[in-house]
Amino acid sequence: MTLTADQPTSDTSTSGEAAVHVSGLWKIFGPKADAIMKSDDAQLSRKDLQEKTGHVVGIRDVSFDVAPGEVFVVMGLSGSGKSTLVRLLTRLIEPTAGVVKLYGEDITAMGDKALLDTRRRRVSMVFQHFGLLPHRKVIDNIAFGLEVRGEAKGGRRNRAQEMVDLVGLSGYENNFPDQLSGGMQQRVGLARALASDPDILMFDEPFSALDPLIRRDMQNEVIRLHHEVGKTMVFITHDLAEALKLGDRILIMRDGEIIQIGTPDEVVAAPADEYVRDFVSDVPKSHVLTLKWVMRAEQPGEVDASSPVLQAGQIVRDAARVVIDHHGPCRVVDGDKVVGVVDEEDILRVVVAEEGLQ
Template sequence: MSVLQVPVQGAEQQLEPVFAVKGLWKIFGPRAGKIIGRPEADLRGAELMARTGCVAAVRDVSFDVRPGEVFVVMGLSGSGKSTLIRCLTRLVEPTAGQILLHGEDIREAGAGELRELRRHRFSMVFQHFGLLPHRRVLDNVAYGLEVRGEKKAQRRARAQQMVDLVGLAGREQLYPDQLSGGMQQRVGLARALAVDPEILFFDEPFSALDPLIRRDMQNEVIRLHREVGKTMVFITHDLSEALKLGDRILVMRDGEIVQIGRPDEVVGAPADDYVRDFVRDVPRSDVLTLRWIARPATPDDPLDGPVLAADVVIRDAVRAVLGADRPIRVQAGDEVLGVVGAPEILAVIAAERAGEG
């Protein structure tokens, strides 16, 4: 039996989205636009291909991305996640739907407007780095500024700032083939940041790296996000990466959204068996927060005990809870959501060890 319950939520600040995606479709094949709204749109995979000659890569997807958020899109190969991110930047043209950037539909942008969006407001970090092999590190980082027409002294100064920011100081004059994979990806990060974009898009940028370098690069993204505060949309097939990086996670399957939620919501309240199987082996105490195990106070509970924030991860609260002589008050802002004591903490740990999650 699960020891978890759906948590009481504190008041959350609602921010106007940077991106608002509404009813987005991408269908590849002849007369793709004619399928939407007809019975054929409900067909899947081979049946849709046999009947229409088309493949539906993204199916009626809607979501918002908030300012300063790391929004992760996760799914297995073929789930539609990479097609989705390419639709957001119109590297692939959507078949239907809206992509609202601060309320303006970028699907209506002409070629010139789209070019300016990509030069000034969007940057993308790719899986295979995309560095120019004949250019040194500093010139690779400055490339977007050069395309934008900025003067050489200004773009080199900005590029040097970004090289320093991503930890490559002293390697400015090296060529890409003189760098490790992790260092090459740092160059890609620096190049993306150099143009000071409003939104950074990451298309499985670390999947080609070995596990240790991948972990370092994940930590680098977390550090850079903390320092520069950019809105980020991050594509991955790796659950641990999604849980580590994401403020919210969108899980895709067969081109559709299965679930959107914070990491603790995806782990603690999976939407269906598909997500449940994904998160089966995740240690709950490493992801879930105190709000998930807080219980209402009883008349016998002393309410003058220590206070912990509702978003403290259970694993990080173990010592404080087990060391207290009275229940911990779990608080979100000024609101007390409930209390947590040793029984609640130990129940989660016992369930993990028993393999119940």
């Protein structure tokens, strides 16, 4: 296979290297993007640049790494550049400047052939509006990626059938997409993405077009699939709840720039600025924050060996029952070491503060 011949290092690199490495990535939209990139105009704000040159900054100097197996969520309001960002990662949109590496391979320097090969084998995408082919049956939609890379009909049918079963569409293989509900169509999209057995899955607001109940369903499906197949996932959303639910880490964008990167509890507990604070203000904090964020320093004699022990990484809501039943300070440990204490009051402060807000 050409894959191993072209990229001899890919197998060894998987463990050590970042699944996705992005550094200094820029995208300016407009005919003279390259010239502006080199000039000082690039430093102007989005609005000023547009007024001066008619060009729009899609992505401004973005750098981050995604670890293998991680679920990395990119979040922002519409127009923040998140959809552009995910397209830059596979060069569906050409970057203006910067480097993108997928498992060590420099996407930005690839020739057309290598790029096609990467898209065929290493990365798959799931789209907001599904992007299914209405003239093909479900099974042929799922097998499309395999067909494009030239696999024989029998092999790709088998593989596609496995995917049908994996996403729970058994019995619908021979329907056409428009005969299925939105949620089921997105399962087809998911199956198509999984069929080529990629290293990385990218989701561009995959569930925004779905009903709330089905959306919750599909989120659970993604979590389940992540458990089962363990792919690296880059997930775009504008829904904070979704980001907090799915993400190992969250990147928050505004106007094409990174505002904050952090774990869900970091983002909620320590917002980087007013924008993020505003964003997370409605989040039920007790559902996201861990004890680490609410504990206080231990005062001498406050706790003893009989006090309950709680993990610092435990979510406040889950720890609440224990703390409240105990009627006194509890020990918070990180590993073996006691790092602080929490009592009823600390817990209630989180819960009540929220009540006050609502």
